[in-house]
Amino acid sequence: MVLAEPRGFCAGVDRAIEIVERALAKFGRPIYVRHEIVHNTYVVNDLKEKGAIFIEELDEVPAGATLVFSAHGVSKAVQDEAARRGFQIFDATCPLVTKVHVEVAKLHREGYEFLMIGHKGHPEVEGTMGQLDSGIHLVEDVVDVARVQPAQTEKLAVVTQTTLSVDDAAEILAAVKARFPSVREPKQQDICYATQNRQDAVKLLSPQVDVVIVVGSPTSSNSNRLREVAIKLGTPSFMVDSADELQPEWFEGKARVGLTAGASAPEILVRQVIERIKAFGAISVRSMEGLSETIKFPLPKGLKIDGDQTAPLQHLR
DSSP states (O other): OEEOSSOSOOHHHHHHHHHHHHHHHHHOSOEEEESOSSSOHHHHHHHHHHTEEEESSGGGSOTTOEEEEOTTOOOHHHHHHHHHTTOEEEEOOOHHHHHHHHHHHHHHHTTOEEEEESOTTOHHHHHHHTTSSSSEEEEOSHHHHHHOOOSOSSSEEEEEOTTSOHHHHHHHHHHHHHHOTTOBOOSSOSSOHHHHHHHHHHHHHGGGOSEEEEEOOTTOHHHHHHHHHHHHTTOOEEEESSGGGOOGGGGTTOSOEEEEEOTTOOHHHHHHHHHHHHHTTOOOOEEOOOOOOOOOOOOOTTOOOTTOSSOOOOOOO
16 A cells, blocks of 8 residues: 555644634633634534534624634625624635735735635635625636636736646646736745645655545545546546445455545545555555655634743644
């Protein structure tokens, strides 16, 4: 069995979970969280047991409560309503998503319209598109690029959901540039470092193995993309939310198994999957050489716990 490097939690997920845990430790239960803090069933259930209540609509939150926005970000309308209702708010939006929101706001003031490459209905896409009342158009594929009709094209910019397939996004961006040659691109691509690194690792892993297992939840965009990357390279791949979902027939006649995990999947799940695959007959486990990620994002103000200087809480790493 070969383990991809890097895999699992990214800095944005680490930070989001720690924000909820610190809010619980400092203010007590319950803490309300708008949408799943990250898209992982195990993480969400663990935080529910600790006292987090996950909601979709703000009218589910009582007056005076503490509210956390999920790592995916929220629209201006949600931000404004939460402020109007007087909640104590901690924003766990990944700073790399916030970067996209800031770019959209800045260019909008300069008169730009936007094309957003992303998946309809994903909370990150809803949050980014919800930064504006109008003038931002979603394109999910090359066909959408041919159909989209911005009101003007002199000032047109493109932004991207942070958890897309790097290759798919590049293909769609090429179509955007072919149709709108003067489109403005971000100075740095919007797809986040962790999404790129995990996809790059699967590209290295897939040719070395006979099947790739991805640990991740069905709602996790970046986990789904990892499975797709392996399949595009011709390696059978399956995604599991937990070790219980592994099927013995996936490994029949397969000498080498590759294993990775999406950016919202905790290492404890990876360890459980390893043990289950060992029970199916895997003998050795080795890690690929890969990038070591050292990025850490600062926490919002107001979450320092008495007696706690810099050490993070020991959550689901």
